[in-house]
Amino acid sequence: MKGSLKLGKVFGIDVLIHWTFSLLILFIIYKNYRAGHTTIETVWSVVFILSLFVTVFLHELGHSLMAKRFNVKTNSITLLPIGGVASLERIPEKPKEEILVALAGPAVNLALAFITYFFISIPDAQTLLEQLNEGVNSSTFLLNFFIVNIWLSVFNLLPAFPMDGGRVFRALLSFFMPRHRATWIAARLGQLLGIGFIILGISSNPFLAFIGVFIILGAQSENQVVQSGFALKGTKAGDLAMRDYPVLSENDTISKAAEMVLNSQNKVFLILTNSAPSGTLGRDEIILALSQGKQHAAVAEVMNRKLERMDAEEEPDFLSLITKGKESPLILVYRKDKLEGVIDIENVMEYIMIMQAKQNAI
Numbered sequence: 392m393k394g395s396l397k398l399g400k401v402f403g404i405d406v407l408i409h410w411t412f413s414l415l416i417l418f419i420i421y422k423n424y425r426a427g428h429t430t431i432e433t434v435w436s437v438v439f440i441l442s443l444f445v446t447v448f449l450h451e452l453g454h455s456l457m458a459k460r461f462n463v464k465t466n467s468i469t470l471l472p473i474g475g476v477a478s479l480e481r482i483p484e485k486p487k488e489e490i491l492v493a494l495a496g497p498a499v500n501l502a503l504a505f506i507t508y509f510f511i512s513i514p515d516a517q518t519l520l521e522q523l524n525e526g527v528n529s530s531t532f533l534l535n536f537f538i539v540n541i542w543l544s545v546f547n548l549l550p551a552f553p554m555d556g557g558r559v560f561r562a563l564l565s566f567f568m569p570r571h572r573a574t575w576i577a578a579r580l581g582q583l584l585g586i587g588f589i590i591l592g593i594s595s596n597p598f599l600a601f602i603g604v605f606i607i608l609g610a611q612s613e614n615q616v617v618q619s620g621f622a623l624k625g626t627k628a629g630d631l632a633m634r635d636y637p638v639l640s641e642n643d644t645i646s647k648a649a650e651m652v653l654n655s656q657n658k659v660f661l662i663l664t665n666s667a668p669s670g671t672l673g674r675d676e677i678i679l680a681l682s683q684g685k686q687h688a689a690v691a692e693v694m695n696r697k698l699e700r701m702d703a704e705e706e707p708d709f710l711s712l713i714t715k716g717k718e719s720p721l722i723l724v725y726r727k728d729k730l731e732g733v734i735d736i737e738n739v740m741e742y743i744m745i746m747q748a749k750q751n752a753i
């Protein structure tokens with residue numbers, strides 16, 4: 392995630408903290424200052440927030456270690472002011488595995504609450520409220536820690552996909568219906584709850600509103616990945632490749648490239664060096680070069696030299712296409728070392744839309 396600082400590596404997983412976390416600490420200090428709290432009280436509040444971030448880290452580590460049991464690697468764990476994100480290289484598709492990975496996080500919170508339980512005595516409701524109103528200090532620290540962990544396990548288990556409970560819900564639905572249908576339903580329910588969090592959050596807690604936004608966007612993008620993956624099922628790279636595509640030589644000038652943009656529908660061109668593919672040049676790069684007065688410069692000077700390739704018989708999944716497309720907007724498709732065509736990422740999106748329209752029509 393952009394703007395994150397690497398704290399270290401645990402079990403081979405990069406642990407990152409987002410810069411906005413420092414805003415949270417400043418916010419806590421400011422709130423204490425406004426309330427007229429003493430320095431020691433402020434220090435306790437900050438220590439408490441830090442302890443919550445260790446908790447969030449352990450929660451994410453719970454997901455990661457369970458995923459590891461199913462041979463799924465975790466690339467990184469990022470700590471944000473609204474919680475943590477473990478980026479797994481993939482989500483296990485078997486419902487049972489997804490349920491276990493999703494439950495492992497809240498289970499860590501329950502375990503932490505269970506351990507803390509032995510070090511505190513829970514007072515009656517009246518005293519409890521009074522103690523909680525007091526804020527965090529040396530005598531109420533563990534009690535607050537216990538309550539927050541119970542709360543975190545319950546909150547994460549709400550069926551607000553892509554939160555943990557939403558993943559469990561999707562996996563349970565997947566026992567009875569295809570995964571893409573289950574994802575659609577879980578994502579819609581998640582977004583509905585997300586809207587609820589925003590409405591509730593605006594009047595009570597801005598963090599809840601942020602979480603609501605996060606859920607709505609997360610549900611949207613994960614649903615899209617799953618639906619697109621379903622639309623692409625059974626499609627080979629060779630089926631997606633265009634046989635007819637515009638090319639430029641690396642010795643051509645930028646003005647010639649600009650002319651091609653004006654005279655064709657294409658936005659990306661394959662660049663050849665001695666008739667072999669050597670890179671790509673997109674419309675935006677051409678416009679940028681023109682604005683820098685490089686109209687007589689050679690294409691070679693500004694082209695993108697990264698090229699991705701695939702085998703024509705390969706069945707690409709949506710995420711790998713997107714990842715490759717970020718490196719190079721055209722993917723070369725080879726059949727037995729012979730260039731068969733190129734995949735344009737924008738065309739893939741059109742292909743997916745057509746396939747989805749067809750599937751919806753049945």
Ligand SMILES: [Zn+2]
Pocket residue numbers: 450451454496497547555
């Ligand atoms: Zn979780």
